[in-house]
Amino acid sequence: MRKILVPIKRVIDYAQKIRVDPSKGAQGVQLKNVKMSMNPFCEIAVEEAIQLKEQNKGAEVVAISVGPKQCTETIRTALAMGADRGIHIETKPDVRGDYIDLQPWAIATLLKGVVEKEDAVDLVLLGKQSIDSDCGQTGPLLAGLLNAPQATFAANIERGDDGSFTVERETDTGTETIKLNASGKPAVITCDLRLNTPRYPTMPNIMKAKKKPVETISLEDMVKELGLDLDEVLTPKHEVVEVYEPPPRKEGETVGSIDELLGKLKERGLVA
Amino acid sequence: MFSLTSRLRFGIRYAIVPSRRNASDHSKNKLRGPLAQDVSYFRSVLARPGHSVLDGTATQDVKDEIDNRYNADWTKNYQGSSDLVLRPQSTSEVSSILKYCNENYIGITPQGGNTGLCGGATPISNEVILSMEYMNRIYKLDDYSGVLTCDAGCILQSLHDYAEEKGYLFPLDIGSKGTCQIGGNVSTNAGGHHFFRFGGLHGTVVGMEVVLADGRVLRMNVDVSDDDNNDDCTHRFQQSSASLRKDNTGYDLKQLFIGGEGTLGIVTKVAVACPALPTSKNVALLVCNSYSDVLQILKTSKEELGEILSAIELIDSNTMKFVQKYGSGIGDHLISELLSPEVEAADKQPLFILVESQGCDQESDSSKMDAFLTSLYESSTIENGFLAQDSKHIEEIWGIRESCNPSVARAGYVHKFDVSIGIEAYMEVAEEVSDALENANLSDLTVCVWGHVADGNAHINIVSGQCDKDAVREETIENIVYSSVMKRKGSISAEHGIGQSKRKYMSQIKDGAVLELMSQMKNLFDPHFIMNPGKYLP
Numbered sequence: 001m002r003k004i005l006v007p008i009k010r011v012i013d014y015a016q017k018i019r020v021d022p023s024k025g026a027q028g029v030q031l032k033n034v035k036m037s038m039n040p041f042c043e044i045a046v047e048e049a050i051q052l053k054e055q056n057k058g059a060e061v062v063a064i065s066v067g068p069k070q071c072t073e074t075i076r077t078a079l080a081m082g083a084d085r086g087i088h089i090e091t092k093p094d095v096r097g098d099y100i101d102l103q104p105w106a107i108a109t110l111l112k113g114v115v116e117k118e119d120a121v122d123l124v125l126l127g128k129q130s131i132d133s134d135c136g137q138t139g140p141l142l143a144g145l146l147n148a149p150q151a152t153f154a155a156n157i158e159r160g161d162d163g164s165f166t167v168e169r170e171t172d173t174g175t176e177t178i179k180l181n182a183s184g185k186p187a188v189i190t191c192d193l194r195l196n197t198p199r200y201p202t203m204p205n206i207m208k209a210k211k212k213p214v215e216t217i218s219l220e221d222m223v224k225e226l227g228l229d230l231d232e233v234l235t236p237k238h239e240v241v242e243v244y245e246p247p248p249r250k251e252g253e254t255v256g257s258i259d260e261l262l263g264k265l266k267e268r269g270l271v272a
Numbered sequence: 273m274f275s276l277t278s279r280l281r282f283g284i285r286y287a288i289v290p291s292r293r294n295a296s297d298h299s300k301n302k303l304r305g306p307l308a309q310d311v312s313y314f315r316s317v318l319a320r321p322g323h324s325v326l327d328g329t330a331t332q333d334v335k336d337e338i339d340n341r342y343n344a345d346w347t348k349n350y351q352g353s354s355d356l357v358l359r360p361q362s363t364s365e366v367s368s369i370l371k372y373c374n375e376n377y378i379g380i381t382p383q384g385g386n387t388g389l390c391g392g393a394t395p396i397s398n399e400v401i402l403s404m405e406y407m408n409r410i411y412k413l414d415d416y417s418g419v420l421t422c423d424a425g426c427i428l429q430s431l432h433d434y435a436e437e438k439g440y441l442f443p444l445d446i447g448s449k450g451t452c453q454i455g456g457n458v459s460t461n462a463g464g465h466h467f468f469r470f471g472g473l474h475g476t477v478v479g480m481e482v483v484l485a486d487g488r489v490l491r492m493n494v495d496v497s498d499d500d501n502n503d504d505c506t507h508r509f510q511q512s513s514a515s516l517r518k519d520n521t522g523y524d525l526k527q528l529f530i531g532g533e534g535t536l537g538i539v540t541k542v543a544v545a546c547p548a549l550p551t552s553k554n555v556a557l558l559v560c561n562s563y564s565d566v567l568q569i570l571k572t573s574k575e576e577l578g579e580i581l582s583a584i585e586l587i588d589s590n591t592m593k594f595v596q597k598y599g600s601g602i603g604d605h606l607i608s609e610l611l612s613p614e615v616e617a618a619d620k621q622p623l624f625i626l627v628e629s630q631g632c633d634q635e636s637d638s639s640k641m642d643a644f645l646t647s648l649y650e651s652s653t654i655e656n657g658f659l660a661q662d663s664k665h666i667e668e669i670w671g672i673r674e675s676c677n678p679s680v681a682r683a684g685y686v687h688k689f690d691v692s693i694g695i696e697a698y699m700e701v702a703e704e705v706s707d708a709l710e711n712a713n714l715s716d717l718t719v720c721v722w723g724h725v726a727d728g729n730a731h732i733n734i735v736s737g738q739c740d741k742d743a744v745r746e747e748t749i750e751n752i753v754y755s756s757v758m759k760r761k762g763s764i765s766a767e768h769g770i771g772q773s774k775r776k777y778m779s780q781i782k783d784g785a786v787l788e789l790m791s792q793m794k795n796l797f798d799p800h801f802i803m804n805p806g807k808y809l810p
Contacts, residue, residue: 033552033634040664256322
């Protein structure tokens with residue numbers, strides 16, 4: 001096995017309470033001083049890549065992220081988990097990755113360019129979706145653009161000696177197992193929750209990660225290098241019309257006794 | 273000698289409260305349990321009697337509920353035999369109850385979340401249990417001073433949630449926060465994980481409302497009414513302040529109730545000063561080989577993390593192994609990674625240190641933490657470590673720390689100790705105790721240590737494989753631990769309080785004049801000795 005490319009995304013930490021300022025219109029998600037971390041599904045993708053690397057000597061895991069300068073920290077986490085090197089496509093600080101500015105089409109277009117430039121990429125592992133936009137489109141779009149075989153919502157991945165991938169994937173009614181034959185194109189697989197439990201990057205690995213190479217290149221330069229159109233990439237294909245907080249749940253009422261409960265139910269005509 | 277009555281599995285009804293040592297207080301011997309006419313009285317003065325009066329003599333169901341929920345403590349070491357639980361909904365109800373009980377010499381055991389570890393909220397006989405669980409309103413949080421005012425029955429977690437909504441952090445954080453109530457926390461002067469950063473309740477509680485034994489209500493820098501129907505405003509002109517940060521006008525009486533364990537009065541409302549919610553939190557779990565490395569971490573953390581350092585906790589390997597075996601599963605993978613087979617094979621006894629930082633600048637805090645961990649690792653002060661990358665990791669690391677107590681409880685019968693020692697000597701006590709236990713031929717005991725190391729507070733838990741409670745064995749172990757602590761001029765109760773379990777030591781550990789004053793204080797506030805009999809003072 002040669003190269004495994006793992007695109008990772010830096011998103012608002014899953015436990016953060018999202019605050020929306022409607023006066024700022026559709027852009028009104030409060031991002032200042034909010035805790036960010038690696039998208040949980042991307043973490044699972046990195047873990048899977050490392051496991052495959054451990055099973056296939058000589059494989060190289062490349063972590064790639066598109067975002068502001070703080071993305072290097074996210075890439076360092078991937079390196080500490082065992083990735084070999086990182087690529088950081090740096091965007092200007094005001095470019096938003098949560099579907100307002102950068103959208104899956106742009107990311108998939110960039111990734112296609114990187115896959116072709118890197119050459120020898122056998123597998124692209126992505127998280128099934130990011131927890132900020134919940135689109136789930138980047139993986140499938142990339143497969144489409146590359147004309148590559150894909151499997152989404154992977155719960156288990158097995159690599160065959162012939163370079164094929166057998167993927168058990170989650171469906172609404174259970175699981176489905178499909179085989180991606182070796183095709184000369186990288187297999188594109190998106191990872192779901194049950195695939196693995198990401199390892200903990202402990203100190204010795206964090207120290208090693210500091211020495212691993214991370215190539216930083218600005219979005220503008222990368223676009224130029226790949227022969228793409230910057231406007232094409234930066235102009236979102238979809239417009240976010242509105243972002244709002246869900247209406248607060250109505251508070252329930254505590255009653256003191258069964259009689260009281262009956263009384264209330266009768267009051268509301270729910271019980272005769 | 274300790275009172276055997278407190279250790280009996282079956283509650284016994286006493287007409288007289290037992291084990292008095294202070295013979296000069298004859299009034300104490302006049303205490304009685306509630307009778308039918310008392311129950312009728314309580315039903316008549318409480319607004320929702322069907323709700324607020326649990327009469328154990330009425331049906332077996334009620335008796336069972338009282339026994340399961342109120343008569344036993346969390347550790348199951350103490351069992352009361354109360355037949356009556358009162359659950360008032362306002363300060364005026366509490367006042368009516370106490371006034372009546374005081375006039376009729378009926379003993380009262382105040383109870384909050386019933387999570388205490390010294391039997392302080394468990395009746396020693398058939399006292400009336402006064403539960404604060406229905407007094408759980410949060411009144412307000414001042415947007416500028418951060419002072420939060422609430423009822424004493426508020427569950428600690430709800431205060432955290434409320435304050436967080438408004439951008440504030442409730443300054444007290446302990447493992448039982450899902451169940452414990454702030455009134456109980458205040459009455460036991462609970463310490464918790466962030467004592468190091470925010471100080472204790474003696475500092476953060478700025479106001480309090482208390483009901484005394486005779487029914488009088490003391491309002492000290494708290495001025496909210498919970499009685500929507502009967503909003504008597506006259507008192508407001510007498511009382512001068514509410515929820516102020518500073519007020520130096522007289523003796524600070526509320527300090528007596530903080531840590532007073534319900535023996536001087538019942539706390540009904542509190543006002544607590546909350547710091548602003550930090551927006552950046554970092555947590556790391558470190559592994560070191562010896563306590564001298566831990567001491568180095570303590571020093572380095574103060575230098576390199578400085579004002580953002582918010583907590584340092586220690587967990588020894590015996591404890592960590594119990595967490596691995598009996599914990600709820602949280603942090604399992606992390607523990608396996610850090611307590612790896614190589615560590616086991618090398619017969620190492622690593623010490624685990626949790627370090628937390630809280631600040632308001634993500635980037636700067638993260639880089640401080642990173643530099644801190646790197647310097648510890650490069651100087652071999654730590655053997656290994658893990659810095660949380662996201663909230664899930666933070667929850668896991670704290671989950672491990674908060675699992676210590678319940679995991680150890682599942683491992684066997686636990687002899688629980690909570691001691692304060694000089695930080696340098698922190699592990700010495702555990703080592704000395706281990707040796708002494710071996711020399712005393714006491715077998716099948718595992719000494720576990722965890723706790724707030726930066727406060728010098730060690731939770732020493734000795735786990736016994738034997739489930740029977742042998743009073744002699746228990747006393748021997750107690751003597752071994754306490755003599756080790758006391759010879760180092762430590763405290764036998766750092767934060768858990770006295771309750772029933774440490775009462776017998778009071779005369780040994782307190783200066784005579786101090787004890788005398790405390791006794792006089794008790795006589796002044798509670799001359800009929802109805803407030804939480806059998807606890808605290810000898």
